Amino acid sequence: MQKGIENKYLSLIPLTEDHDEVILFCERIREGLQGKIEIKRIKNYIDWFKEIYLDPHFEIEQEFIFPILGNNNVRVIRAIANHRRLNRLFNETSNLNTVFHKIEEELTTYIGFEERILYQEIRAITTQEAWQEAWKEIEEKHSQLKFSDEEWTDRFWEV
Numbered sequence: 001m002q003k004g005i006e007n008k009y010l011s012l013i014p015l016t017e018d019h020d021e022v023i024l025f026c027e028r029i030r031e032g033l034q035g036k037i038e039i040k041r042i043k044n045y046i047d048w049f050k051e052i053y054l055d056p057h058f059e060i061e062q063e064f065i066f067p068i069l070g071n072n073n074v075r076v077i078r079a080i081a082n083h084r085r086l087n088r089l090f091n092e093t094s095n096l097n098t099v100f101h102k103i104e105e106e107l108t109t110y111i112g113f114e115e116r117i118l119y120q121e122i123r124a125i126t127t128q129e130a131w132q133e134a135w136k137e138i139e140e141k142h143s144q145l146k147f148s149d150e151e152w153t154d155r156f157w158e159v
Contacts, residue, residue: 025053
């Protein structure tokens with residue numbers, strides 16, 4: 001039984017490591033805003049990060065993680081609503097200074113919800129068999145997510 005519990009925790013490690021990247025992203029937005037970096041530069045970074053990293057992460061969650069609890073689960077409904085709200089914020093084109101603050105606040109809050117509540121519930125109710133099946137698909141999809149922020153050359157947060 002202990003091994004099954006360990007596997008459940010290990011299985012979500014790639015996604016929780018993704019969360020570390022998202023928290024770093026949020027810090028960079030804050031640093032850019034505090035440093036009064038040109039809004040267009042921050043927007044370019046935000047758009048790039050969303051396309052290259054956040055969209056694939058959300059896709060993995062929606063396709064493989066959320067179905068473990070079921071799409072009618074109240075926490076899954078909340079998570080999907082958070083994804084939609086964040087996507088609307090990312091697509092905003094006016095009042096960008098305010099929008100950027102909202103993006104970093106929403107993402108930080110959402111990650112806390114996922115790690116403290118949603119992922120814990122998934123770990124608590126998932127059978128070892130269901131977990132192993134889901135894990136194979138999660139691992140395969142996650143391995144395709146080859147993110148490196150080294151590709152981004154306008155490192156405004158280092159100024």
